[in-house]
Amino acid sequence: MHNQDFFNQAFVYLMAAVVSVPLAKKLGLGSVLGYLLAGIAIGPFALGMIGQDGTDIMHFAEFGVVMMLFLIGLELKPSLLWKMRGSIFGLGGLQVLVTTIVIAGGSMFFKHSFSQAISIGLILAISSTAIVIQSLAEKKLLKTESGKSAFSVLLFQDIAVIPILAVLPLLAQNAMKNRNEHGAAVKLHDAVVQHDVSVLDGWLQLLVIIGLVVAIILTGRFISRHIFRFIASTGIREIFTAAALLMVISIALAMEKVGLSPALGTFLAGMVLADNEYRHEIETDIEPFKGLLLGLFFIAVGAGIDFKLFFQKPFVVLFLLGSLIIVKFIVLLVLGKLFRLGAGKGISLAMTLAQGGEFAFVLISFSQQNNLFSNDTASLLIITVALSMAITPVLLIINEKLIQPLYVKRQNSEQEADNIDEDDSPVIIAGFGRFGLIAGRLLIANGIKTIVLDNNPKNIQILRKFGLKVYYGDASRPDLLHAAGADKAKVLILAIDDKEKSLEIAEYVKRKYPHLKLLARAIDLRHLFEYFSKDIRTVKVEVFDSAVEVGKTALKELGFTNYQANRAALTFKEHNRNNIPVLYEHWLEDKKKYIREARRYANELEEQLIAEKEHSIHDSDSAWDSTTIREEINDRLKGK
Amino acid sequence: MNKILILFAHPAIHKSRVNAKMIEVVSGLNSVTVNNLYQEYPDFFINIKKEQQLLVQHEIVIWHHPLYWHSAPSIIKEWFDLVLQHNFAYGKNGNALRGKKAISVITTGGSKEAYSKKGHNKYTIPQFLLGIKQSAILCKMSYLPPYVVHGTHLLEESDISKIARDYEQAIIALRDNELDMIELGKCTYLNDYLFKGTDK
Numbered sequence: 001m002h003n004q005d006f007f008n009q010a011f012v013y014l015m016a017a018v019v020s021v022p023l024a025k026k027l028g029l030g031s032v033l034g035y036l037l038a039g040i041a042i043g044p045f046a047l048g049m050i051g052q053d054g055t056d057i058m059h060f061a062e063f064g065v066v067m068m069l070f071l072i073g074l075e076l077k078p079s080l081l082w083k084m085r086g087s088i089f090g091l092g093g094l095q096v097l098v099t100t101i102v103i104a105g106g107s108m109f110f111k112h113s114f115s116q117a118i119s120i121g122l123i124l125a126i127s128s129t130a131i132v133i134q135s136l137a138e139k140k141l142l143k144t145e146s147g148k149s150a151f152s153v154l155l156f157q158d159i160a161v162i163p164i165l166a167v168l169p170l171l172a173q174n175a176m177k178n179r180n181e182h183g184a185a186v187k188l189h190d191a192v193v194q195h196d197v198s199v200l201d202g203w204l205q206l207l208v209i210i211g212l213v214v215a216i217i218l219t220g221r222f223i224s225r226h227i228f229r230f231i232a233s234t235g236i237r238e239i240f241t242a243a244a245l246l247m248v249i250s251i252a253l254a255m256e257k258v259g260l261s262p263a264l265g266t267f268l269a270g271m272v273l274a275d276n277e278y279r280h281e282i283e284t285d286i287e288p289f290k291g292l293l294l295g296l297f298f299i300a301v302g303a304g305i306d307f308k309l310f311f312q313k314p315f316v317v318l319f320l321l322g323s324l325i326i327v328k329f330i331v332l333l334v335l336g337k338l339f340r341l342g343a344g345k346g347i348s349l350a351m352t353l354a355q356g357g358e359f360a361f362v363l364i365s366f367s368q369q370n371n372l373f374s375n376d377t378a379s380l381l382i383i384t385v386a387l388s389m390a391i392t393p394v395l396l397i398i399n400e401k402l403i404q405p406l407y408v409k410r411q412n413s414e415q416e417a418d419n420i421d422e423d424d425s426p427v428i429i430a431g432f433g434r435f436g437l438i439a440g441r442l443l444i445a446n447g448i449k450t451i452v453l454d455n456n457p458k459n460i461q462i463l464r465k466f467g468l469k470v471y472y473g474d475a476s477r478p479d480l481l482h483a484a485g486a487d488k489a490k491v492l493i494l495a496i497d498d499k500e501k502s503l504e505i506a507e508y509v510k511r512k513y514p515h516l517k518l519l520a521r522a523i524d525l526r527h528l529f530e531y532f533s534k535d536i537r538t539v540k541v542e543v544f545d546s547a548v549e550v551g552k553t554a555l556k557e558l559g560f561t562n563y564q565a566n567r568a569a570l571t572f573k574e575h576n577r578n579n580i581p582v583l584y585e586h587w588l589e590d591k592k593k594y595i596r597e598a599r600r601y602a603n604e605l606e607e608q609l610i611a612e613k614e615h616s617i618h619d620s621d622s623a624w625d626s627t628t629i630r631e632e633i634n635d636r637l638k639g640k
Numbered sequence: 641m642n643k644i645l646i647l648f649a650h651p652a653i654h655k656s657r658v659n660a661k662m663i664e665v666v667s668g669l670n671s672v673t674v675n676n677l678y679q680e681y682p683d684f685f686i687n688i689k690k691e692q693q694l695l696v697q698h699e700i701v702i703w704h705h706p707l708y709w710h711s712a713p714s715i716i717k718e719w720f721d722l723v724l725q726h727n728f729a730y731g732k733n734g735n736a737l738r739g740k741k742a743i744s745v746i747t748t749g750g751s752k753e754a755y756s757k758k759g760h761n762k763y764t765i766p767q768f769l770l771g772i773k774q775s776a777i778l779c780k781m782s783y784l785p786p787y788v789v790h791g792t793h794l795l796e797e798s799d800i801s802k803i804a805r806d807y808e809q810a811i812i813a814l815r816d817n818e819l820d821m822i823e824l825g826k827c828t829y830l831n832d833y834l835f836k837g838t839d840k
Contacts, residue, residue: 570685626727635732 004443012049013057017295023142032135033393035295037304040390048302058300058361064293065130065358066252067286069158069263072133072151073270074283081271084152091149091339092156095353099125099331106323115171116373122164123364123381124324126157128357128389129263130294134557135396146348149341153332153353161261161359165366172370204621208258210447213268216251220272229460232472248286261359277460280453280471280483287479297358305386309379320384325391329354351399355392356385425449428489430475430505431496432456435521435542439493444468451484475500478508486513494520499527506536522555528580529587548573583607642815643670646745649705649713651678651726658747658792660704661804666811673698677715684718691723696736700814701781703772704745706792710761710768720775729779739778741819743830744769745807747789755790766828784819787830810834 016038042049050057055251081088104114104121111122132150133142141147224247231243247268255265273279310317323585329350343434361382368378427443429436443450452470454460463470473480475496486492493507496502502520509518520539522528531539552569556562590603650659653676667674675694681687688782705712727733746765754760755768756761765788766773776783787810789803813834827833 567685570683574685574687624721626726629731632726632731 001157009050009057012042013296013299016299021087021295029397030135030138030393031295032131032138032298033390036390036393037297039299040305041302042299043303043305044305045305049527057296058304061293061297061359062250062362063249063262064290064295064297065599066262066266067248067290068130068133068294070248070251070266070270071283071286071290073267073272074274074279077274078269078271087149087152087339088156091335092153092160094335094338095153095332096122096125096157096160098335099328102327102331103324106327112373112377115174116377119168119363119367119372120377120381122167123360123367124328124356124385126161126164126357126359126363127154127328127353128355128392129154129158130297130358131355131389131392132352134294134298135393139396139400141348144345146341146345146352148279149336149345149349150352153349154465155267157357157359158261158264158267161363162259162264163522164363165259165261168367168372169370172367172372184424205259209260212254212258212260212265216265216269217272220269220276224273225276225278227277228276228282228472231454232278240281244285245289267284277470278472280480281473283483284473284477284479301358301386301389304382305390306379306383309383310387313380316380317383317387320380321391324356324384324397325354342407343500347403347407348399351403352392352394354395357389360385360457374508398620425451425469425485426490427451427493428453428481428484428486428491429493429495430481431494431502431521432470433495433497436493436495439495439519440468453480453484476505478512481505481509486516489516491517491519492607494518497523499523499530502527502532503534506531507534510536525580525583526587529584533588544576545573579608641671642700642741643698644700644702644815645694646672646674646702646704646811647677647716647719648674648721649677649703649716651680651713651715656706658789658795658800658803659704661800662725662745662747662789662807663704665804665808669808669811669815672811673816677719677835678713681715685717686715686719686722688722688725691719692725692728694735695723695729695740698740700743701737702743702745705747707746707748707765707768710763712772720820724775724779735780740781741784742772742776742779742781742815743784744772744786745788746786747792749791750790751791764828782821784824785827785830785833787834806831806835 017035017223019036020041021031021034024037041047044050047476100118100121102121103124104117107117107120108114112451129173132154136142136147136150142151190206227242228243231240245470247269251265252262253260253271273282276282332350332353334388336349342348364378364381364385367373368375427448429440429443429450429452432452433456436452436454440450450469452463452468452473453473454470455472455474460470460472471484475481475494476498484581486509492513494502494509495504498585506518506520509516518536518538520531520536522531522539522541528539528541531537551572552565555565555568560568586603586607646663648659648663650656650663653660653663656659663674663676666672673694675691703712703716708714711717724730724826725734728736746769748755748765749787750761755763755765757763765786769786773783787807789807795803810830819833824830824833827836
């Protein structure tokens, strides 16, 4: 590709996305539909700004789906997956099985051979992970019951792609035999063995696959941590990003080599890394790539819809599209009932998954290579799948706006349990150095789940050993705070060393997460006042308490009793607490007058010392002072 | 209308069944100030000026606490030690509390029978409270019979909400009504005076 060409293309795609996605979002259509419409608009059948190269782009952009599954894996601990095994294999398995049978039956009715019918059924049974997950995530529905069910089904489908890839060539052989019998001689035996899956002998193949999976798990568990720590310690951000990308890409490549779905492989890798301390950092690094590639993918799907074919055979296409959606819808609805989803949730699930998926494109071209069916059939299948994908966001909107409101009342009683994620921690500590560490220890000692963000790899290594949830990262990055669960946590302890950054974070958190109680550490009085000026009052000056403790010990050394010294310290603290608002007012005035920082500090100190001179430490202890009583008694004795 | 100051002391309110309910129902009442001492002074560093001001601003002072070791939880004693200063609360020039009324509100696991000469505890609740009574008298206050909730360990949820409602009624009565000191003098417990004629 020439440079010029590349920039032209990039310009067209980016422009289409930038124009249409925000528009679609504002109109309440969701970003996925926006991308698809953008694709249709710039595709060969509307503006014609991109031509055949759309398919190449699509293959490239499919990598976005791979990244998406990697990110989903990161969010999903193996234990959680184990809990979902029932719906993955039950609901997912039955969905693929029943849908395949029904569609195959229909195809045979339209004079397709048995092998062709089965492959069409298998191809169309798969739904679109990309569109569904993206749409659900955007509507924040992933953690609802129907969202989880949809995810289970999609996960099973992604797993099912592997055996399907293995079965298709066999079906092709079978189909060819039949055709040979019918006299249509084709000599494409080599096509059957073209794909990597069948290159190796069966057992060896299995061994390689198992070896690779084990390698991914071992590397993810034991080695990746050290590599990421090493890279993090160099402090070069973009190399960390590069490493994260490299990891995803190399897993995808390896998976493809042994004939597994790259998406599934990266999903597995993601899961292995789910409790890695660098998880949040990796997540935030990969996220934008995933987003853009996925957008590109949706655009490519939109651009790839063959409207010429549509106008040639509008009724055939519409019939196929309608049947596909209705068959998948009904199968899912029935299965939803079987798995005791509420009626409203069942419809949600069925609406969500009633389309063909991106794997269909792969499987169709693979089947074509294997000469399973004619180009005509393939094109019809492709346009049906593409249209069904494009229509999904519309179905989701219909479901959300028109159908779900009918079930709202009933849902309210059965809902709730949905959103509780046992991983949510009520406390986030940003900065786990000498200060955050102590606050954190107190919390952990009291059994409070705490997430820690720190960008010193050394600390992380030690703390992980003691079973804390410590993540590498710079808390001043909004996306990282989000990934750590700032929208669900109750308290944020802000204890990072950098004054400017801490103030930035405080301001951001106050604006973005008003529910989150912010407890900040100030390095000194001026830092404290900076917080005050941002209307953040829950701040502690870091060394004050321990310095008072030392002063107290000094008083004891000089002959104060322990209790006396303790009360002197408490009184002093109280006095200081009362004095701070006054100092703050003066600081503000001085600031307005542009008095230099050093001068202001001197003013402060002077004021403090004067105030302390005036206050008497014995004020608070006069209850134990019998002077006045003795005086009174003496007066009485003298007087009478 | 009398202004009432409730000095409440319970070191583990999160474990309390009866006191938590009682203090909850009186917390929002008009002209009633609840001063939760353990909450205000977790380190026992009592703000003397503030406490003295509160005393001056109210006509009726209530010490509300469970009975611990036949007496009050320790912060009540700390409060007495620090707040009732010479020349504020007592002494020739200590007249800030003169004429105010003082009451103890007590919860206890023991029954009324257990707190009698023949009972398990040998003495009555008013006898155990003599130290507080005499302190109040020294401060020129009139110390009324205590308001007592007995047998707290055996109470069911429904009993507790009844007790809380009664307490609310009692506080409202103290706030809104003039007390007949002669009638009151005949009663062992404030409960008897407030709820005479009713089933309690």
